[in-house]
Amino acid sequence: MHTEFKKVAMIAHDGKKADMVGFFKDHMDVLENMAIVATGTTGSHLQKAGLDVDCKLSGPKGGDAQIAALVAEGDVDAVFFFRDPLGKHPHEPDVQMLMRVCDLYDVPLATNPSSGGLLMMGIRDILKK
Numbered sequence: 553m554h555t556e557f558k559k560v561a562m563i564a565h566d567g568k569k570a571d572m573v574g575f576f577k578d579h580m581d582v583l584e585n586m587a588i589v590a591t592g593t594t595g596s597h598l599q600k601a602g603l604d605v606d607c608k609l610s611g612p613k614g615g616d617a618q619i620a621a622l623v624a625e626g627d628v629d630a631v632f633f634f635r636d637p638l639g640k641h642p643h644e645p646d647v648q649m650l651m652r653v654c655d656l657y658d659v660p661l662a663t664n665p666s667s668g669g670l671l672m673m674g675i676r677d678i679l680k681k
């Protein structure tokens with residue numbers, strides 16, 4: 553099981569960006585002590601909300617693929633990827649690749665705010681030890 557949490561990725565489809573900003577605010581105390589990498593537009597929302605973020609390309613322009621590469625290289629410890637199941641995404645193959653790479657390397661992946669909250673509870677617990 554993954555037990556080290558130094559860098560996390562945050563990604564949200566357009567319909568879920570407000571949820572992601574709310575999630576960040578709820579967990580700011582933990583997230584501000586971690587390195588954060590994000591896809592471009594999600595990252596700019598998080599920066600505006602006060603988080604120091606390494607912004608990659610926008611998702612449709614290759615940002616999900618960049619984050620997948622970081623996961624494959626062992627450089628990301630958890631992925632918060634709030635997906636919009638009602639949206640159509642031109643880069644769906646990249647989305648699938650990112651999720652596949654998380655499964656391949658057994659990196660925790662939360663695809664909605666509730667699972668994100670539960671993952672964050674686990675991270676908090678591990679960081680306390």
Ligand SMILES: O=C(CO)COP(=O)(O)O
Pocket residue numbers: 563564565566590591592593594595609610611612615616641647
């Ligand atoms: O498209 C995304 C995830 O697949 C998110 O990309 P942005 O953060 O650039 O909107």
